[in-house]
Amino acid sequence: MDLFDDLPEPTQAGQHLSAAVAVLPLSTKEDKCAKRKREDEESPMVRNEEEEENKKVCREGLPLLRGYVAARRGERDEMQDAHVLLPDMSPCLAALPSQVSQVSYFAVFDGHGGARASRFAAEHLHHTLAKKFPQGETDNLDKLIKKCLLDTFRQTDEDFLKKASSQKPAWKDGSTATCMLVLDDVVYVANLGDSRAVLCRMEADGGATATLALSKEHNPTIYEERMRIQRAGGTVRDGRVLGVLEVSRSIGDGQYKRCGVISTPDLRRCQLTSNDRFIILACDGLFKVFSADEAVKFVLDIFQEGGADQKLMDKEEQFEAACQQLASEAVRRGCADNVTVILVSIDF
Template sequence: MGAKKAGLVAMEKPNHKHASDSFSSEDLISPVKKAKKSEETVCDTKDPKILSGAEDEKQEIAGGEEAIAAVDNRAAEEDSSSCVSQEKKGFLVEAGVAEDKGARHTMEDVWVLLPDASLDFPGKLRCAHFAIYDGHGGRLAAEFAKKHLHLNVLSAGLPRELLDVKVAKKAILEGFRKTDELLLQESVSGGWQDGATAVCVWIIDQKVFIANIGDAKAVLARSSTANELENHTEACNPLKAILLTREHKAIYPQERSRIQKSGGVVSSNGRLQGRLEVSRAFGDRQFKKFGVTATPDIHAFELTERENFMILGCDGLWEVFGTSDAVGFVQKLLKEGLPVSTISRRLVKEAVKERSCKDNCTAIVIVFKRG
């Protein structure tokens, strides 16, 4: 999404690479290992505030920090599409992805769909991984994160035998840190300065972990009561749209404070040094000294019969879709019995063709079903 995030309004940089292809676990394995072979938000905020779907969008524009709302007490057609599924522990997980470059000259989003994300790391617990990396100023940082982040998270000790939430979060934090460290080294030697935001999901056993940096978002669709419906496709009542991520922009108070302490300046246009809109991202080497970080917000929740599906989207999707609006759109298509790959394509098509999204647009729909 380079022009918007980096503030280069007059001109878009040429793309570094072509559009993303389907991503397999082989892309993540190092050469050495290849040789061997609407209304709530789940988060860990200390002072949560409950907002409606319409209110959370208004708050994001006004201040950003307030977009994270209530704590769930149970938690401590120029497109490319794919559909995958995995069944364990009584839950079938299906996912589909679609992308469209919109009015941009280049596509700087990349995505990951790994229903079996264990690679060659042993473990008995289900491990699935889904992610969207939204590049700006180029595509190299997004591609680098796509290839290295999950492997670094596994290497940092993502638990695969006996799930420990604290250990899992620590592994994800370390994976982000290591990936950014290696990316910065690569960018120096390669002479490139682009960056990438990220929204990532790991499903370990029946626990879902969400990590994000920047302005990509994850939204959960949840039914009101545990026994309200046996199958989400038969739902008559709207599902609750739960924002799972916190947006990171330089203009928001908490982010601005960190930037100013690092010697950076947030200009009147809300951009760091007058150029960069987001305050957390992979890469962006020239802005790291001004407080830009790749430290993610991480949240978790348990899969139950109330959880129906998730939507991951880059900021292009959420510029034309409200959270409750997107959940309602997907719920309607699920009720019609459409496959998740078709639903993801319809969602992106609606955003670009019908709602005039001008930015790159990528969406992943993850559906949870009882086996």
Template sequence: MGQILSEPVVDKTTHKDKNNNLMYAVSAMQGWRLTMEDAHATVLDLDDAGSSFFGVYDGHGGASIAQYTGQNLHRKVQESSYFGQKKYHENYCGDPSGCTAVTALLTPENKIYVANAGDSRSVISVKGKAIALSEDHKPDNGPELQRIIAAGGFVKLGRVNGNLALSRAIGDFEFKQSKHLPAERQIVTCEPDITERCITGNDEFLVLACDVVDVIREEIAKRTPLDEICEIIIELCLAPESETGGVGCDNMSIMIVAILHGKTEEEWYDWMVSRASAAKKTDALGNTTSSDSEKES
């Protein structure tokens, strides 16, 4: 968990941008931690073909690794020979870069590639339902535990060698000292899991770093700007006091990426408002129903 302040730093760093395909906002707050160790990257136009890259990097034990990854990982993706060949899955697999991180590459072929290493999360809202695009890498998870033990490590109280609460991360070189093993088989590896998804007409927005689709959708239905929604979420997540520890006492970052489907910003909000309204309709028995227009949209 690390040392904490007597009072949280609640100033937020927030920005937003958009192009013809996507609209995003990101916000970060130091919170109760002594320093800000999170970093992120937002690249709307990664190449001439129209790919976009987003990443949230959760540092621990210092900010330098997360900051380096935030400045360089998307460049490594773009420079890879696989990227030019549109072999996006191979592109992620061939690059050992990581961090406690979650990244999303959206391509002009209407594909989303989410790569994660650690416990930062990504979900996509599909007609209001949160669909997970990442899975936490915890030391006591079956395959993770097997790798740790095979590499000479152990798990105690849910931590690698009784220390690190994550089984995948960049850095943490004390857990990567087995010279006879490849990177993906070390006690702690930076090898990411990769999820590929085809974008459909029902996909509404992507969230990086947390799982709060219902709250986000409610705010969108009020036509709240995405950057303001990010700040609302961070404020909701901040622990009221630091004695209990936990997620609400850590640095916090959130990124929301709206999938426009060729719509303008105003048209996208109109679309989301209509879908939210349809979802609230109920029949005489109190069962939630969806209108024909939502089923077809």
């Protein structure tokens, strides 16, 4: 049984990607003394050039990810969302697993009851993740990444609750979390609450597009979530925990943890292919007025219907414009909540 709820396997067009990042072994066993002597004779500039060339070889065939963000306060008095864009997370890590060349991290946090939980998660979760991240030789990377993500969410929740309970009066903030970790061409999404992540994938013939859900929502109306809450002694009224909290999993919300609200994320894994265009991560402010399919279509329509002005824009400008217009359209459609949208472009 797989550790993650996998999405559909990549199409034939993308099956070559894993092979492209295989690390080539050194040729025959080389005399260590001779090798060291040769390295000593080389100038630092030569070694640096070789290192850069090796990095290029390792990265060949891997996706280039760029993140764009748009945030709208809506009709709320306070912006309670937070976000993180780390197209290159390597500086945060002590070392990478031996079979991994690049790591990216993107996250959206939708706060409720205040902005302190979402801001805390945005500031600390990826640093906790970096401390727990697997290094060196690894036999089962999926298993280690799963454990790393689960431990990170648990630790982040515990750290915030400890800080919240020490305040006078105690903080009652909570936050959803949708975090996307990308190792080379494999996406891992960890999700708590009702923010979402969706992938736009083109069909192999370049025609129709498919919208793939990369996350699972957690609210008290879902049978398994409601049963857990009730077993813990809590109740669900009007679709909310104790008639108040709209989500059944979150960071923070210390007053609801005894009622079955947990910080264990749902985990999904997906291998990217050359047919993939972009990923949308957004809080429920977007998805209250857009279905996942509508959001993807809205972005594609902006790319296709921009006319002459759109053609003059480079790809980065197109994605930036699409991200901003998607968030603005959510507000125009009547969403009174905070709206945060991260649009991640995928280029092979």
